Amino acid sequence: MVLAIGLGIGFLMTIVTVGYSMGKNPFPERNDVLFAVQLDAGNPDNPPDNPDNIATQLTYLDAMALMESRQAKRQSASAQSYVVIVPQDPDISSYQASVRAVFTDFFAMFNVPFEYGAPWDHQADGNADQVVVLSHATNDRLFGGRNSVGLTLSFGNDEYVVVGVLKPWRPVPRVYDLTGGSPFDSVRDVFMPFNTMVDHNYERRGSVSCWKPLPTNDYQGFLFSECTWIQFWVELSNSEEKAKYLEFLNNYATDQKKVGRFGRPVNNHLRNIEEWLDYHRVVDEGVQVLTVIAALFLGVCLINTIALMLAKFLARTKDLAVRRALGASKFTLFAQHLLESGFIGVIGGLAGILFAWLGLLGIRALFDDPDIVYLTSLDVTMLATAIAIAALSTMVAGIYPAVRACNVQPVAFLKV
Amino acid sequence: MLVMKDVCKNYRTETVETIALKNVNFNVDEGEFVSIVGPSGSGKSTFLLVAGLMESFDSGSYSLDGEDVAHLNDRARSRFRNQKIGFIFQNFNLIPDLDVADNIGVPLRYRGISRQERKTCITDALETVGLAGRRKHFPSQLSGGQQQRVAIARALAGKPKILLADEPTGNLDSQTAQGVLDLILELHHNGSTVIMVTHNPEIAQSAERQVRVQDGQFLNGSD
Numbered sequence: 001m002v003l004a005i006g007l008g009i010g011f012l013m014t015i016v017t018v019g020y021s022m023g024k025n026p027f028p029e030r031n032d033v034l035f036a037v038q039l040d041a042g043n044p045d046n047p048p049d050n051p052d053n054i055a056t057q058l059t060y061l062d063a064m065a066l067m068e069s070r071q072a073k074r075q076s077a078s079a080q081s082y083v084v085i086v087p088q089d090p091d092i093s094s095y096q097a098s099v100r101a102v103f104t105d106f107f108a109m110f111n112v113p114f115e116y117g118a119p120w121d122h123q124a125d126g127n128a129d130q131v132v133v134l135s136h137a138t139n140d141r142l143f144g145g146r147n148s149v150g151l152t153l154s155f156g157n158d159e160y161v162v163v164g165v166l167k168p169w170r171p172v173p174r175v176y177d178l179t180g181g182s183p184f185d186s187v188r189d190v191f192m193p194f195n196t197m198v199d200h201n202y203e204r205r206g207s208v209s210c211w212k213p214l215p216t217n218d219y220q221g222f223l224f225s226e227c228t229w230i231q232f233w234v235e236l237s238n239s240e241e242k243a244k245y246l247e248f249l250n251n252y253a254t255d256q257k258k259v260g261r262f263g264r265p266v267n268n269h270l271r272n273i274e275e276w277l278d279y280h281r282v283v284d285e286g287v288q289v290l291t292v293i294a295a296l297f298l299g300v301c302l303i304n305t306i307a308l309m310l311a312k313f314l315a316r317t318k319d320l321a322v323r324r325a326l327g328a329s330k331f332t333l334f335a336q337h338l339l340e341s342g343f344i345g346v347i348g349g350l351a352g353i354l355f356a357w358l359g360l361l362g363i364r365a366l367f368d369d370p371d372i373v374y375l376t377s378l379d380v381t382m383l384a385t386a387i388a389i390a391a392l393s394t395m396v397a398g399i400y401p402a403v404r405a406c407n408v409q410p411v412a413f414l415k416v
Numbered sequence: 417m418l419v420m421k422d423v424c425k426n427y428r429t430e431t432v433e434t435i436a437l438k439n440v441n442f443n444v445d446e447g448e449f450v451s452i453v454g455p456s457g458s459g460k461s462t463f464l465l466v467a468g469l470m471e472s473f474d475s476g477s478y479s480l481d482g483e484d485v486a487h488l489n490d491r492a493r494s495r496f497r498n499q500k501i502g503f504i505f506q507n508f509n510l511i512p513d514l515d516v517a518d519n520i521g522v523p524l525r526y527r528g529i530s531r532q533e534r535k536t537c538i539t540d541a542l543e544t545v546g547l548a549g550r551r552k553h554f555p556s557q558l559s560g561g562q563q564q565r566v567a568i569a570r571a572l573a574g575k576p577k578i579l580l581a582d583e584p585t586g587n588l589d590s591q592t593a594q595g596v597l598d599l600i601l602e603l604h605h606n607g608s609t610v611i612m613v614t615h616n617p618e619i620a621q622s623a624e625r626q627v628r629v630q631d632g633q634f635l636n637g638s639d
Contacts, residue, residue, distance in 0.1 A: 318509070319511050322505075322509045322511060323522065323526075324494070325468065325470060325497070325503045325509075326497075326498065326503070326522050326526060326570070327494050327495065327498020327499070327523050327526040327527065328498075328526050329490055329491045329494035330494075332494070332526065
């Protein structure tokens, strides 16, 4: 019985853990204040192939307009790029590093933890200063983990000053950065001011969608095109601020219509983190199908458990008849057996955790990817869920055997 | 103490109806020791199950300790049985997984008696049946006679109003049987009301009144 429940729970928890880690909100405390901005500025004749046909990213024109308006408490345009780092240490060879270009508000919005230094300031944003914040891994790689604030880095011919170094920080999924690469990858190597990236014509990376030809075939042409490639997040303290900001977006869209842009009906959106994860279908459909299969497997295990419990409970009918004779009511016996079912369930749940742990180890071995550890770790919530599902489902499975057991006819058993 | 009037009980299957008790009129006074004798299949055990509220009956009336028990629901019947009736079975019916003390404590647990009080009741009951040194033994470690003594201790630990014994010596050799019978007699002399079912006329004669049962009918139940 314990083995049957353990296997069922183990399989289910293995799959659910992966799905849970994929879809878990890494910033639950910020869910109601951070919103991804969507402007419906797409092709009127051939809108984006999204659930509601609205682009998930903004054009440079719109992102900069929203940044300049500063209508939200905090706001940050954000995009992906890359640079070639030329380390000062001759023992470390040059390498290509991924860049997330953001505005300084980004760090406060996503509670980014700093090991050394601090984010750059608004002035650095405006001036497109050559400053960077390094990820913990990058600082380890370039400076051996020591405090590198104030030191300089060479990106080709450009010198950058390190103003901050992050603590180890790994939001899973990387909700602010869902359009380039896997949402479960580690954070980018380097953070730099958005305007600095633009000023230096650093090539962008990640998804881009253009529905009109570029006005000119150079970097400036790309910036002032209808190509969407920038993610945009705002912080709004309450529902009134959210409504006000949405109204601002709609007014902005109406104004843009007047100058010949935004050919589709006004349809802008602000989505909180959980809505954004759902919208992007971060949890793979295959995982959802597997979850259903695992739940069905648990169902089969429970049916097996019902049969085993029925046999176990009915094997003690003589004892039950004696207990009835000694004053146990049917309800007392029913409750006793249901409690026993729950106990079996808890033991099965513990066995299930062991199987789930083995299953997750198996997945790690199968994929041979160090990052997979972030999707295959059992946390306290999952452990408690495993025990609760096991106890509850086994108690439900125990109802029928318990009813049968407490309805034994004493006459048939009290005489040999 | 126990009053049955015109009690009838039939067992029905799809094809057969068996009359187990037919218009039983039977009285037992407080402190009385009554034996019920009759051949196998005469309805003795059915009577004991009906009297012990383990089985319902089809018609008639039954009151025990002044209370009409015919229409009690399962919970009330169980509570009544637990507080006022002590069962002694032919085959002892001890729970094999529990030691002697825990076996005796089962009805006390269902009554919600505290651990300390339970311990006292168990000790008293074991001393009464002469098995004070066996409280941690399991049933399989005891002889038949000792097991029946434990069963008697279990029956009387909760100080019930009436003891119902179904062939209490049926599975014992004659010497051991006499010991168990002496114990039941001693309980009776100390004030317990006892109804004992047996098919053995010699054992039946130990009681102060004997009632004969035949084909579900009590021939002299209201004496």
